[in-house]
Amino acid sequence: APMPDSVDALEWLLASAPAAEFESRHWERAPLLIRRGSEAHYDALDSGAGAAPEQIPLRSTGARRLFSHKRLLELLAEEQLPYDGTMRIVRSDAGEDDGRVEAEPPTDGVASAAWVGARLDEGYTVQLFRPQLYCDRLWSLLAALECRFDCLVGASVYLTPRGCQGLAPHHDDVEVFILQTEGSKHWRVYAPHAGAELPARPSADLQWSALGPTVLEATLEPGDLLYLPRGFVHEASCGKRRSTHITISTYQRHAYRDLLSAMLPSLLNSAASASRGMRCGLPLGFLRRNGSHRARAAGAAGSAAGGAVGGAAEGGTGGGAAEG
Secondary structure, three states, X not given: OOOOOEEXXXXXXXXXXXXXXXXXXXXXXXXXXXXXXXXXXXXXXXXXXXXXXXXXXXXXXXXXXXXXXXXXXXXXXXXXXXXXXXXXXXXXXXXXXXXXXXXXXXXXXXXXXXXXXXXXXXXXXXXXXXXXXXXXXXXXHHHHHHHHHOOXXXXXXXXXXXXXXXXXXXXXXXEEEEEEEEEOEEEEEEXXXXXXXXXXXXXXXXXXXXXXXXXXXXXXXXXXXXXXXXXXXXXXXXXXXOEEEEEEEEOOOOOHHHHHHHHHHHHHHHHHHHOHHHHOOOOOOHHHHOHHHHHHHHHHHHHHHHHHHHHHHHHHHHOHHHHO
16 A cells, blocks of 8 residues: 555554543553564664654655664764763663662763764763654654644653663653654663652662562564553663664653742732732631641640549549449
8 A cells, every 4th residue: 555645653653553442441551562574674764754743745756775883873973972961871681789870971072973972882871862853754753743743742762782771770750651763772670669659759769679579571662652651660672683762752750740839929929919818817717717726736635635534433433422
């Protein structure tokens, strides 16, 4: 069948999984693994606008790898990119509890192709922040997803040498879509820690010895997708092939508590501006008549009264008057 010129961005990511089923069964609830069997799926993404704000353009010919090791080194050769704020270079030893190790920044502050290539040779993973700044096709995808989710959407690219691992186990504070674009990567996903479901902040590196039960383990190939709700602990490592994947993230601090924490101060200020009563001070003796102070006072008074009543009853029953 001929490829459509424009499609819904989320439906294109999910492909075989209907969007309605994804939203009801997986969104904020459970991981989802999608095997495509087509390593060129992401390469068909085009730049520009789709037919509707939530749609993306596709092309059937002249497709180029969306992102790869080669593309990163080409980009660094073309641009004088500063290291700080542009990327992070880390590694982690699988099975060890020492956490991640970050590379020393370049002495001149520039992330050159030669310097980054040397770090990759040493086994470090490169995390490129905001790759959409250098890839119009990815920019188009994120813009369409923002219209679909009604929320900001961001991205990073992770490039890992074969036989290496970049990050220790951790959980994120965002909904994550992982797009494998080159090579392969092995993922282990663990159940959220009790009380840490849908967290408002990311975790620090977690020790392997303290991880929960494994809920998913899979090796992603080019074209595959893995969705992880925030709070699910995960780690990933390379086998015999190097790996490139794009992480698309959204719904950071986009919960009811975040909405209310932004709305309530404004509502209270508006109410106070319009109502003299809202500006009045609390009644004199407020704490003595309300709240925990009153409850403690009432409890103490009750205990004292109970002791007095009990004593009178005992005296009335066992006193001389009854005997007489």
